Amino acid sequence: MGGQSYTHRDLARALGVSETTIKSYRSKFPTFLPVARQGKPVRLHPEALDVCRRIRDHFADGLTINQATERLRTEFKEYPQNRRLSIPHASPCLLYTS
DSSP states (O other): OTTSOBOHHHHHHHHTSOHHHHHHHHHHOGGGSOEEEOSSSOEEOTTHHHHHHHHHHHHHTTOOHHHHHHHHHHHSOOOGGGOOOSSOOOOGGGSOOO
16 A cells, blocks of 8 residues: 555554544544545545554553644644634624524
């Protein structure tokens, strides 16, 4: 699998975890898991395998999300453009109340 992009399923199989677990890693650590291609299925850059492996290991060691983030920063590049907004965009029609 080296050198290619990965789906959530590819990563889950390689690491022996569920696809839901990989999706939760992506949600918790979006700046470390750059998307190679949007669409179905989403594909992640090759370094995602090493990043997910480290996240899995950090959680197995009992680290919190903040502690794991700090450790990941010492090992991997961050992609700030992947940061997700904490508040979803509201539809303009939902902004008006009567």
